[in-house]
Each structure stands twice: as C-alpha cells, then as structure tokens.
Amino acid sequence: MTTKSALSSKLALYLVTDNRFVPEGKSLKDVVESAIRGGVTAVQYREKEASTRKMIEEAGELRNLCRSCEVLFLVNDRVDVALAVEADGVHLGQDDMPLHLARKILGSGAIIGITVHNDLERRAAEQNGADYVSFAPVFATSTKPDHQTPLGISGLEQLVRAATVPSVAIGGINLDNVEEVYKTGVDGVCVVSAIMGATDPELAAQAFLERYNRARAHH
Template identity: 45%
Template sequence: MEIDYSLYLVTDRRFLGNKTLKKAVEEAILGGVTLVQIREKSASTREFYNVALDVKQVTDHYKIPIIIDDRIDIAQAMNADGVHLGQSDMPISIARKILGKDKIIGISAGNTKEALDAQKGGADYIGIGTLFNTGTKKDIDNPIGIKGLKEIYDSINIPAVAIGGINQNNFRDVLSTGIDGISVVTAILKSSDITASAKALKLK
C-alpha cells in the first residue's frame, strides 16, 4: 500500500463541540487530509471500538488509511490499516507478529536513537516530536524544534511525520526540512471550518 503521509490527522473529540467525529473527519478529508489516526485516551474499549468503526465508514469511502493509536486489539478487531505506538507501548516486533506484514506500524520518536531503533525494528514510519509546545500534551518540557526534527529525519531512511504544535503559521518551516508530512490535531479539529483549515495546511 502506497501511503501519502503529507497531512496526517490525529483525532481528539474534546475539541469538536456538538459535531460528531465521523462528520469532522469527513470535513477534514475533504480539505486534503491523507491519513487518519484515531486516538482515544480515556474511552472504554467498547467506546473506542465503536467510535473507530464509525469513522472507518468515512475513511473507507474516501479510500484514506485509518490508524489506531496504541490499541492493537482494536486495530485487529475492526481491520484497521495499522497502529501507531509510543515508546512505552507494545514492542514493535510483537506488534508485527500480531498484525502481520501488511499492516502499517508507526512509532513515536523524540530523538535519533529512538528513531533508528524503530527503523531497525521494522517500523513503516516514524512520528517525530514533540516539535513545538502543544495544546494536547501539556507535560512537554523541551520540544525538539526544527533543528532537532531535521537531525532525526536525516538519520533515517523511512517515511516520517512531524507532530506537536504544528499550525498554519509554522507548517511551511516544518515541511522545508523535507519531512514526508505533518501530523496535526488542534490546527484542524479546533477550527470552526475544518475543511478550510485542512486546506490551509497544504502547500499545493
């Protein structure tokens, strides 16, 4: 599967007000989002599964890959396209055994060693960050910045996306590093016009 990482939406229902996640994701895809990760930090397993399955109707319709954050069991149960794992989640070797060779596995990395380890372990892509201070993760003391991003990205030879505090004011600087894509949450989902905000994060 050829994956377009250019505009990677990570979901967070806290920012949607009365709008359903399914509707928000559709609006984001219409604005140019190329990949969707369902992230549910506080939902029960059943709620996470139901939310993800609901969104999958939209991503399937538009032929956009859907990734599940952390939860390999949910990714398997709903036949998602892959999972995204953090440094404290399931080891990539085990995740690969469970999911098989055809599923996408992304790994978060905050330094060069983590990125190289993920690449060696068989990751399909790396999520590099946290890039800037962000509204979704309040506990970040030292964002890596553009310089750190470039150092990590230049050390690997698999696709990577930058994540953390990326918005319309800084995304061009991020993409100037040559990175394969940007991963955003609030820059799209907090907007009153999700489609327009997604379009504004595209260089073309």
Template identity: 50%
Template sequence: MALRQAVDWSLYVVTDAGLSRGRSHVAVIEAAITGGATVVQYREKHAPTRQMVAEAQVLRELTRRTGVPLIVNDRLDVALAVDADGVHLGQDDMPAALARRLIGPDKILGISASTLAEALQAVQDGADYLGVGPIFATPTKPDAAPPIGIDGLRLIRQHVSLPIVAIGGINATNAAEVMAAGPDGIAVVSAVVAAEDIAVAAQELRAMVNASRQRREAASN
C-alpha cells in the same frame, strides 16, 4: 504491502474529542478529508473499549469509502478489531517489534520518536513511518517529551529514510518552516479538529505542504 508503500503522508489529522467543539469524530474527519487530509488517526485516551471499537468502526467505513488510511493510536486490539490500516505506538506502548509480529507484514506500523536513538531503533524494529516530535510545545498532549524543535527534526531526517510525519504544535503559522526541514508531512490535532471550519483549515494546511514540497523538488533539480 502495496498500501504501506503508497501512503501520502502530507496531512495527517489526529482526532481529539476534547477539542472538537462537540462535533463527532466522524463529522470532524469527514470535513478534514474534504479539505485534503491524507491520513487519519483515531486517538481516544479515555473512552471504554466498546465505545472505541464502535467509533473506530464508523471511521473505518468512512476512510475506506474515501480511500484514506485509518491509523489507530496506541490500541492494537482496536486496530485489529476494525481492520484499520495500521496502528501508531508511543515509546511507552507495546514494543514495536512485538507489535509488528502481531499485526503482520501488511499493516502500517507508526512509531513516535523524539530522539535519533529512538528513531533508529524504530527503523530496526520494523516501523513503516515515524511520528517525530513534539516539534513545538503542545497542550494537546501534556505528557509529551520536551520540544525537539526544527533542528531536532532535521537531525532525524538526515539519518532516517523512512517516511517522517512531524507533530507537535504545528499550525498554519509554522507549517512551512517545519516542512522545510524535510518531513514527508505534518500531523495536526487542534489546527484542524478545533477549527471553526474544519475543511478550510485542512485545505490551507494541505496547500502549504504541497507548496513546500514543490519548493524542495525545485531546489533539488
């Protein structure tokens, strides 16, 4: 329970083997954490289960050593097998309420939401945080829902008190605009994973998130 309450959602980096320029997941994530990533999601859509467990196990060792939460995308079995900190599920994956029963009360449960109705249902079903989006169109997830834009993000933020991580087409050119709508952090794939210098890309995004949060806090005082 303590971990679930203490997560810093500022910069949530999602793996993508197809965008990593031949670099391993562990090399990408190690550099991302060096640059300031605060949460890591292992996402692998095409590998055999045995390979996924092996890759996630290496990431588990890295993230445990660096104190960064590891979330596994979709595959609750893989998350449990490597003792990941949590699992993230989409609207077509295992129902959130069932997933919560399977992972127990202490693991992190993230749910993707692109509408207010989905967000409210996820809250009811026991989610710990929401991945809200796609904010903008993104080539990294061709089957994603239509972009909800900044207004869609702001609407969900107004009605949900759970931590929200905005995702979908977010990069250094629009991160500040996204953060102004009130999420707790941003989730990125290509903006970090595909960067020539991963650590620098992560550092720049983390600085933008921090600056946006400082502006928000100053405005509320």
C-alpha cells in the same frame, strides 16, 4: 505491502483525532469527514478515555469513512481495537506495546508507526521494522503538556535527514509554522487542534495543504 513512496504520499496531512475538540451537536465522524473533504490524507484515531466498546464503535465508523475516501486509517496504541475494526495499522508510542509484538498480532501487511524523540529511538524503530516514524514534539503543545523538550526546526531537520523510512512531525504545528516544518523534507505533518478545533475543519485542512504544496515547490 505499501511501498515506501506510496506511504510517503499518504502521510502528507495526517489528522490525529481528539474528542475534546468536537463541537456541541457534531460527532467525531462529522469533523473527520469535513477534514477529509479538505484534503487530509491519513487519520489516526486517538482516544484515551472511552470504553473499549465505544472505541470500537467510533473507530469502526471512521475506518469505513476512510476506506471509502482512500485515506489511511490508523489507531493509536490499541492494537486490539485496530484488529477489531480492520484498521490499516497502528501508531505506537515509546511506552506502548513493543513493535515486534504488534507486528506479530497485526501481520506483515499492517502499517506500524512509532513516535520517536531522538536519534537513538529513531534507529531502534527502524531496526525493529517500523513503516514510518513520527518525530515529536517539534514545538511545545498544549494537547500533550508532559511532552519532551521540543526538537525545533533544526533538530527536526537532522532527524529527517537520517531517517531511512517515511517520517512525520508532530507537536504544536499550526498554519503559521507548518511551511517551515514541511521544508525540512519531512513526508508529512500530524495536526490535532489546528484542524479538530477549527470552526471549519475542511477549510483548515485546505489551508494546510496549500502550504504543503508551496513548501514542496521550493524544496
């Protein structure tokens, strides 16, 4: 089992993949590899369009890469894909498979994270045995246009204070606002377009980590 503090440090800079940002002539693995070189500590494979076979192929490649770099590797929503590629665990949304069933399938050693939008959902996730929670969305974001009302920094801060498991924040986080987000005491931030869509994902990841270290120094 991963201890709470060990998991917290693994969540510091959490990359969520999105194939729409992969530049022509590069593979998803190329982009993720570059981001890991820059210091990404966790990778979540998120894919909504591809066939199951394609997902298993891509997720398997990323899992091998993450394992060799000692980076946490999770699969979004698809418990079957996570199981097939022996991922470290899954990340579930409020409409995905219930946590207790995912736990039954993946076993007690799997890391299971849940997206929560308010305190009620946070409490339920913790009671049901989530290993970490993801507070969403902090700011408005174009990668998920149908999202809930943004929490803002003060809303995030309240949820972080109340959390009894490690927490991450997602939604519209970029280099301009990430330091403020880290200062709420959240264990990590989830980034999609600001790294996936960067000209140089390695440099982008490094810049996020610099702000993480700066925020931690002042916290």
